[in-house]
Amino acid sequence: MYLIGKEEAQAVARVIESGQLFRYRGGEGGECDRFERELCAKLGAKHSLLLTSGTSALICALVGAGVGPGDEVIVPAYTFMASPLAVLAVGAVPVIAEVDDSLLMDPRDAARKITPRTRAIMPVHMVGLPCDMAALLRLGRKGKIRIVEDACQAVGGSYKGRRLTTLGDAGAFSFNQFKIISCGEGGAVITSDRRIYERALIAHDGGCAFRRHAGTLNEPIFAGQTMRASEVLGAIMRVQLKRLDGILKRLRARKAAMTSVLCGGKGYVLAPVHDAAGDCGVLTAVQVESLARLRAVQGTLKERGLSASSPIDSGMHVYSNWEPILAQRAAHHPALNAFRLTGRRYTYTPDMCPRTTDVLSRTLFIATPFKDTLPRVKARARAFRAALESV
Numbered sequence: 001m002y003l004i005g006k007e008e009a010q011a012v013a014r015v016i017e018s019g020q021l022f023r024y025r026g027g028e029g030g031e032c033d034r035f036e037r038e039l040c041a042k043l044g045a046k047h048s049l050l051l052t053s054g055t056s057a058l059i060c061a062l063v064g065a066g067v068g069p070g071d072e073v074i075v076p077a078y079t080f081m082a083s084p085l086a087v088l089a090v091g092a093v094p095v096i097a098e099v100d101d102s103l104l105m106d107p108r109d110a111a112r113k114i115t116p117r118t119r120a121i122m123p124v125h126m127v128g129l130p131c132d133m134a135a136l137l138r139l140g141r142k143g144k145i146r147i148v149e150d151a152c153q154a155v156g157g158s159y160k161g162r163r164l165t166t167l168g169d170a171g172a173f174s175f176n177q178f179k180i181i182s183c184g185e186g187g188a189v190i191t192s193d194r195r196i197y198e199r200a201l202i203a204h205d206g207g208c209a210f211r212r213h214a215g216t217l218n219e220p221i222f223a224g225q226t227m228r229a230s231e232v233l234g235a236i237m238r239v240q241l242k243r244l245d246g247i248l249k250r251l252r253a254r255k256a257a258m259t260s261v262l263c264g265g266k267g268y269v270l271a272p273v274h275d276a277a278g279d280c281g282v283l284t285a286v287q288v289e290s291l292a293r294l295r296a297v298q299g300t301l302k303e304r305g306l307s308a309s310s311p312i313d314s315g316m317h318v319y320s321n322w323e324p325i326l327a328q329r330a331a332h333h334p335a336l337n338a339f340r341l342t343g344r345r346y347t348y349t350p351d352m353c354p355r356t357t358d359v360l361s362r363t364l365f366i367a368t369p370f371k372d373t374l375p376r377v378k379a380r381a382r383a384f385r386a387a388l389e390s391v
């Protein structure tokens with residue numbers, strides 16, 4: 001979250017004063033409904049659904065797309081563990097594909113991981129960067145495989161002029177504290193497929209059968225969970241959405257200033273980006289030749305009062321740390337363990353995606369200084385360049 005303030009506080013106060021905090025049973029047409037319409041208008045999508053988290057959004061998008069027990073879903077080896085956990089939550093098996101130098105799913109490795117059980121591919125637009133959607137959409141079309149985009153870290157980003165979450169069959173955003181816009185905890189499913197939307201709507205609300213809209217649905221109502229957003233979340237998100245374009249403009253301008261100084265430096269390269277105009281601009285990824293060199297650069301940066309993290313150190317975002325998945329403990333009860341439901345044996349090891357480990361170990365993230373003026377950003381970038389070139 002980059003900005004939050006008085007406007008959000010006033011929006012929350014308005015909801016509390018109205019006494020209507022529930023989005024249904026009197027809340028219809030209120031903050032959540034309006035947010036969903038406004039989000040659709042911004043993205044160019046037909047349907048969206050606000051709910052309690054990005055994980056809930058991924059689960060409902062997968063349910064919407066018809067993914068379930070016996071299916072496999074390809075996920076990248078570098079993402080928050082919530083992406084494969086959502087796959088397990090719907091009873092399917094996450095199959096892990098390598099990322100390439102862009103830090104995003106390698107379409108060639110994804111192609112190698114396709115089996116007759118592959119029902120969906122989940123491209124994850126990490127750290128605001130758009131995946132190679134042309135190649136991944138081609139794979140989807142060729143194999144009649146669903147594409148469910150995880151854009152939890154890339155709200156507002158785009159690929160070749162189309163907003164992330166609208167390229168595949170469905171997509172998910174997270175609005176937790178650490179995302180581009182936020183209400184503390186929250187998420188949204190986006191789709192232009194009416195059937196996916198209806199199934200997501202049913203999945204996210206155990207009380208769906210009792211709502212005003214129940215009679216308007218074409219899908220039979222199945223047993224759902226409770227992942228409903230409150231009007232408080234809806235009200236905050238309506239204000240946050242108004243801030244989104246300004247936040248992205250500021251991030252992108254600062255990243256452009258940063259990369260204009262960093263490009264062409266000696267001893268390192270900038271990580272390739274599939275669509276620079278659509279990148280949210282949250283950070284600049286710089287790559288060196290080895291982990292040893294990366295550690296040396298980090299040491300020099302520290303001496304100079306600067307810092308850059310490496311994705312290899314981010315723990316929960318690296319597949320080798322996904323303990324419940326490596327151990328194939330998919331659920332609280334063995335009968336619900338997705339790994340036993342496909343008729344195939346799986347082997348997961350901490351060294352199964354060596355290219356991912358290698359690229360993450362050679363990458364440094366320089367966070368975009370959101371609040372700095374452009375001259376200060378450039379001065380900072382010059383300091384980073386000098387440190388990178390001195391090792």
Ligand SMILES: Cc1ncc(COP(=O)(O)O)c(C=O)c1O
Nearest residue numbers: 053054055080082083152174176
């Ligand atoms: C790539 C990715 N996917 C999914 C999620 C899950 O989102 P949430 O924490 O809102 O459930 C996150 C959150 O950090 C994420 O970064």
